[in-house]
Amino acid sequence: MKCLIVGLGSMGKRRARLLRGIQPDITICGVDFSEERRAEAESLGIKAYRSISQAVAAEQFDAAFVSTAPKSHAVVISELLDANLSVFTEINLIADGYKENMAKAKEKDLLLFLSSTMLYRGETQYIKQQVGAFGKPVGYLYHIGQYLPDWHPWENYKNFFVGDKRTGGCREIFGIEMPWLIDTFGPVKEVYAVKDKISGLEIDYPDHYLVTLTHENGTRGQLAVDVVSPKAVRSFEVYGEGLHLFWEGNPKELYRFDAETKEKCAVETYKTVEHDARYSDNIVENAYVDELTNFLDALAGKAEPRYSFARDLETLAVIDRIEGD
Secondary structure, three states: OEEEEEOOOHHHHHHHHHHHHHOOOOEEEEEOOOHHHHHHHHHOOOEEEOOHHHHHHHOOOOEEEEOOOHHHHHHHHHHHHHOOOEEEEOOOOOOOOHHHHHHHHHHHOOOEEEOOHHHHOHHHHHHHHHHHHHOOOOEEEEEEEOOHHHOOOOOOHHHOHHHOHHHOHHHHHHHHHHHHHHHHHOOEEEEEEEEEOOOOOOOOOOOEEEEEEEEOOOOEEEEEEEOOOOOOEEEEEEEEOOEEEEEOOOHHHEEEEEOOOOEEEEOOOOOOOOOOOOOOOOOOHHHHHHHHHHHHHHHOOOOOOOOOHHHHHHHHHHHHHHHOO
């Protein structure tokens, strides 16, 4: 199998590394405007081109991965579909080109696969299963925060996509978290949000949100989302009469409350955990591997994607309501 990765930054290199772990005999080529990134890719055994047109003229690919900045996705995806390539793309955060690219993929019978890594986490799958089996009203509290300058310590936060209001840090957090919350608790009916700026960060969007979501089944959740927390945090709690689960963002800190013993009991969702030390401990590699495996299986006609552009349009509509004035 031969794949093209467009965008050879941190995510593009991660996708390449994990793909080789899944299929050791895979051939990977890349595209990036940056000469430095192309040189680094070549040192990693990735033949690199400056443009998609150069790459597809020189090679025959089975699929392509889009790991560029979100605002560029629509144009990049369209060009790859025009080259008759099925596409795996990182989260988009904005709906530019969705309808056009969905129609083009359908017309050409190509797979258009959208990343939503949290849907593949063992912890979120366990929470969804427990809430579904419980079958009674619940509420939840969720705080997700991380200091924006720590996201990419190797570059200034103003120099990559979180510096842009349309694809800002809080919006990316919502884009990452909302799909699994909607998948677990159902479609969102009502949104109430307050937002402000409580830091000296040089950004032109709020850095702190407090949000109440009411789902169609009556579930209410409260979210605190920020890009100012000095310590990366993902702290979740769901509760109902007879159910109480706690999650501190990594596989070692998922708990259920035992009403008989009055104790929190650890829940194991992974036998082994893969973690890249460059990132916070709430980012585990297992989910990325499972997501790529889902894409490769969908490409081979052996599975359905867990997420889609159509579902993401609904998610982005909720995020727009949260961010709206």
